[in-house]
């Protein structure tokens with residue numbers, strides 16, 4: 418049986434920010450397996466080259482820091498010139514800093530805001546300037562179950578992801594009229610480097626498994642299907658939505 422043509426994204430060009438490892442790399446792999454020309458991004462050229470070597474199909478790398486406006490402008494322009502016009506952008510780069518809010522340092526607040534929220538604005542705006550001119554494009558912002566709910570010690574992270582949800586809706590409002598669909602993907606608890614301290618904490622891991630209807634931690638591959646849907650013509654009339662891929666966690670108490 419063949420896939421429905423609505424899900425065909427073969428030949429599209431896709432940029433995934435923060436894709437040297439973890440969720441970004443798994444999403445890039447999914448896009449590559451679906452026949453996209455994929456551009457990996459991160460700050461470390463060697464790490465990116467190693468990641469690219471492990472993916473199928475036509476894979477490129479673009480080394481730039483997505484928190485830096487001028488680097489983003491130059492990086493997107495260079496990537497489009499070298500690889501081709503972007504059809505799909507995945508704003509994935511992100512970080513976590515865990516600390517009680519009373520002890521959270523000013524510099525850390527600005528760093529997490531810059532990395533998790535400002536990057537989506539900077540890269541999204543630059544890509545959308547080009548996509549709106551061409552009249553089509555798909556942008557997927559990687560939100561989180563913490564766009565909706567929070568736990569002690571991660572208030573700044575949840576603030577960035579809650580704001581990213583609203584930025585997603587705002588991008589939809591501004592760019593939807595020009596044929597660009599913007600949506601979010603909200604992962605639940607997924608095993609990656611970012612969550613390693615939590616995975617290794619047996620008490621926390623037991624809590625995650627018990628609290629998740631699916632009864633387990635998520636795997637990076639669990640997120641691929643949702644992304645391929647949001648990046649495909651099947652989602653041409655879907656805008657400003659956050660698709661939570663969390664084993665059901667945000668739906669239950």
Ligand code: NDP
Nearest residue numbers: 435436437438439440459460482483511561604607609611
């Ligand atoms: P990782 O820490 O494993 O990977 C983060 C990636 O982002 C790396 O490739 C890193 O590459 C890159 N990166 C970080 N800062 C920058 C920057 N300034 N410029 C360019 N690249 C950057 O994180 P995850 O894979 O776990 O998370 C990915 C996204 O998913 C994040 O937005 C996170 O908030 C979100 N998420 C994760 C969940 C989880 O359970 N893991 C749950 C919900 C959401 P390098 O250091 O080489 O630059």
